[in-house]
Amino acid sequence: MKILVFADDLSWNELVTGNHDIEWIRAENIDSFANKDEVDGYFNLSENAFAVDYSQFKKPVFINSVSGTLKDIAAAGNISRINGWHGFIKRNAWEVAGKINDASAAIVKAMNKEYVQVPDEPGFISARIIAMIINEAYFAKAENVSTEQEIDIAMKLGTNYPHGPFEWAAIIGIKNIYSLLKTLSKTDNRYKPSRLLEEEAMKDQ
Numbered sequence: 001m002k003i004l005v006f007a008d009d010l011s012w013n014e015l016v017t018g019n020h021d022i023e024w025i026r027a028e029n030i031d032s033f034a035n036k037d038e039v040d041g042y043f044n045l046s047e048n049a050f051a052v053d054y055s056q057f058k059k060p061v062f063i064n065s066v067s068g069t070l071k072d073i074a075a076a077g078n079i080s081r082i083n084g085w086h087g088f089i090k091r092n093a094w095e096v097a098g099k100i101n102d103a104s105a106a107i108v109k110a111m112n113k114e115y116v117q118v119p120d121e122p123g124f125i126s127a128r129i130i131a132m133i134i135n136e137a138y139f140a141k142a143e144n145v146s147t148e149q150e151i152d153i154a155m156k157l158g159t160n161y162p163h164g165p166f167e168w169a170a171i172i173g174i175k176n177i178y179s180l181l182k183t184l185s186k187t188d189n190r191y192k193p194s195r196l197l198e199e200e201a202m203k204d205q
Helices: 009-016 030-034 102-110 126-142 148-159 165-172 174-185 195-203
Strands: 002-006 023-026 041-044 061-064 079-082 093-097 114-117
Touching: 002 009, 002 030, 009 023, 030 041, 041 102, 102 114, 126 148, 126 165, 126 174, 126 195, 148 165, 165 174, 174 195
Parallel strands: 002 023, 002 041, 041 061, 061 079, 093 114
Antiparallel strands: 079 093
């Protein structure tokens, strides 16, 4: 099985590490990604994966799109959304939005991954929860409740999470968190980004 991937170094390593039964091919740019058809499937894990025209792709395509939905781009049935944030690709179980046909399922199985099919909504499930936790941590920091380090330690010890909220924000990227919160807040005010989080996201432009 041959899989073509367009991704940064960290996402590439998270995807291919341990998956020795697949021949991984790395695209140097989006043009070479789009113009290679002798493969069994595609992964576009770039930050701009949502903006690509996938109409010419006939094999399964997995795209990193946490905020944007397949409905937004009128994606064909061979396109699936996954959470391609740093730290999420290496998980054993993926949330997948879109149709999982036999070809798509075969790729996931070859990677020794499990998948949970979820509705085609912004944020999936876990990303939405983590973004809200990070947002609440920024509210707490802005109100001088505690320091970033103390909040991270408290969350890890109190909930057994692998990372504290500020550690998660550093891994995922504050811009990604902010973008998801902005999208979710359009329909639910609970997700309105903290002003401090917004300021940090603007600095990171």
